[in-house]
Amino acid sequence: MNETHHEPTQSEPQPEADQQHETEPKPSPAIYIASLADYNNGILHGRWIDAAREPDAIQADIDAMLASSREPNAEEWAIHDYEQFGRWKVNEHDSVEQISRIAKNIAEHGYAYAAWADVFEGEEASYDIDSFHEAYLGHYDSVLDYVEQMADDLGYEDELAELPEHLQSYVRLDYGMLARDLRLSGDIATVEDPNGGVWIFRTSL
Structure with missing residues (x-):
């Protein structure tokens, strides 16, 4: 036929998803x-x-x-x-x-729901739409883009800017490592979109 x-496990605001897919x-x-x-x-x-x-x-x-x-x-x-x-x-x-x-x-x-239902088949027997909404974190070009948006929404860079000026040049967030650790932690699931980018889902509700 x-x-x-990493997605943070605590309750924190989520970054906005790529709006392009909302208009397809x-x-x-x-x-x-x-x-x-x-x-x-x-x-x-x-x-x-x-x-x-x-x-x-x-x-x-x-x-x-x-x-x-x-x-x-x-x-x-x-x-x-x-x-x-x-x-x-x-x-x-x-x-x-x-x-x-x-x-x-x-x-x-849209196809984000299809990706979620495929990933969680057997775990979400009723494929409840509320569970989908709780799990869906959005569509992004990559996990790195998601992490950067999440950090921006949570004000991480603003917090770094509060450090003494002479220290700021020594402190940087390693977004690549954050993205890697987030994927390896199992806190999120990612599904590649055939048209580009990834759908990202929280695995622990």
Whole structure:
């Protein structure tokens, strides 16, 4: 199937995410549903369905597709393709309820949600949107950019400026080391965006 395809542990203000991704067109996740009765007889019979809807609406389209089959016992179906789900991998027999939940959140919150759901699969069984908002730290060009923005938001450089002038030239924040230690600590998870940059998530809520 092809897809067309340190953070501080204490409660502190978070840096602003890259706003460019807020203005990009939102995804429109879709799935291709195939009739298994037809498929098993060498016939391709199915339909592309908008997945970012309520389960009942998705199921109605599946039922209509099966009803239009020429096979007498067309009752079973499977997902044979999908698009615009980002990092989320749709499985052949995922439930309509799960498809609906994931697709609606991707359509509303973009591919950052898909990346989060992929990273935390199994840990966030319900893929709760509140958990996503708590975990999502933003989209940045790199972890280094995130650390520099975080330090600026928290006023670290301003604090250094309070040092006696004769000491200021000797004191510097090593942002590269901060970024490295943050990634190695496991306090954040990063997911590369195929279009550039990274999505960053807090791992401990």
